[in-house]
Amino acid sequence: MSTAKISLQHVSKSFRINRNLTHLKENQQPVSALQDISLEVRQGEFMVIVGPSGCGKSTLLDLLAGLTKPNNGQILLDGRPIEGPDLDRGIVFQQYALFPWKTALANVEFGLETKGVPRRERKETAREFIRLVGLAGFEHRYPHELSGGMKQRIAIARSLAYDPEVLLMDEPFAALDAQTRETLQSELLRIWEATRKTIIFITHGIEEAVYLGQRVAVMTSRPGRIKEIIEVPFEARTSEEDLRSNPEFVRIRHQIWDLLKDEVTLAQEQEKSKSLGAGNKKTHGKGVTANG
Numbered sequence: 001m002s003t004a005k006i007s008l009q010h011v012s013k014s015f016r017i018n019r020n021l022t023h024l025k026e027n028q029q030p031v032s033a034l035q036d037i038s039l040e041v042r043q044g045e046f047m048v049i050v051g052p053s054g055c056g057k058s059t060l061l062d063l064l065a066g067l068t069k070p071n072n073g074q075i076l077l078d079g080r081p082i083e084g085p086d087l088d089r090g091i092v093f094q095q096y097a098l099f100p101w102k103t104a105l106a107n108v109e110f111g112l113e114t115k116g117v118p119r120r121e122r123k124e125t126a127r128e129f130i131r132l133v134g135l136a137g138f139e140h141r142y143p144h145e146l147s148g149g150m151k152q153r154i155a156i157a158r159s160l161a162y163d164p165e166v167l168l169m170d171e172p173f174a175a176l177d178a179q180t181r182e183t184l185q186s187e188l189l190r191i192w193e194a195t196r197k198t199i200i201f202i203t204h205g206i207e208e209a210v211y212l213g214q215r216v217a218v219m220t221s222r223p224g225r226i227k228e229i230i231e232v233p234f235e236a237r238t239s240e241e242d243l244r245s246n247p248e249f250v251r252i253r254h255q256i257w258d259l260l261k262d263e264v265t266l267a268q269e270q271e272k273s274k275s276l277g278a279g280n281k282k283t284h285g286k287g288v289t290a291n292g
């Protein structure tokens, strides 16, 4: 039996296209989003997954969250198959997904409420996590009174407050400006060092991947497979000044870019042929970025 915290074993996922669109030739076959993904994530590890647009990163996160099921293979958490969403996994998405009608405190309390934690203890825990993400004093603000970075801090506090085993993060800083993003990256490392949660973090940003990950799994273009896993051997990232200009950091960043560049070209070609096939309908297309 596997001793990994999370173990993906030969996981594949494909999607059937909407019946109304099957008159288009490219829609007659199911779309293979992920193919034969095997990956072990250790307890307390910070694992980053990076890949070109449309390679199946969000699909992978949805599978880990239990929002969808694989067509083949299995995903184990502590040796048991993931059957659906549960409070043992916290999720932070790119969009803040806070309840606009609840204050910051009430948003953070939400998961605790679901878990049946009594009111008083709930409030205390929520305050503690708001403090952990550096927002003490903002407990009674509503989401519209907070900046993007603050909202994302609250989303992180909310996911951590109910004490999940694993934190799943899907491009959580992608919508933020560069400075806020860098601040939140180091904050997240500090929080990870304090809580030692297992984190699976998805990103387009190579620099973000190297800065945050103890290991970086590089994916191929669709159907997404794991191309290579790169070890990032920095011990105390938060205390190292200007880690990003460390020659080893730069070397690993180049190594990942070398692995990714052909995949990005392939993904762009896939996007192009998809949009031509769909009558030149506009498709989304986020590229891999060297920064961020």
Ligand SMILES: Nc1ncnc2c1ncn2[C@@H]1O[C@H](COP(=O)(O)OP(=O)(O)OP(=O)(O)O)[C@@H](O)[C@H]1O
Pocket: 015, 016, 017, 031, 032, 033, 051, 052, 053, 054, 055, 056, 057, 058, 059, 060, 222, 285, 286
């Ligand atoms: N529910 C669905 N139905 C049909 N196809 C889907 C569905 N979800 C995802 N796909 C397809 O699966 C592939 C992988 O999508 P996914 O969103 O996981 O990629 P991604 O790597 O997260 O993309 P991006 O980086 O652009 O956000 C894409 O071709 C997408 O169009």
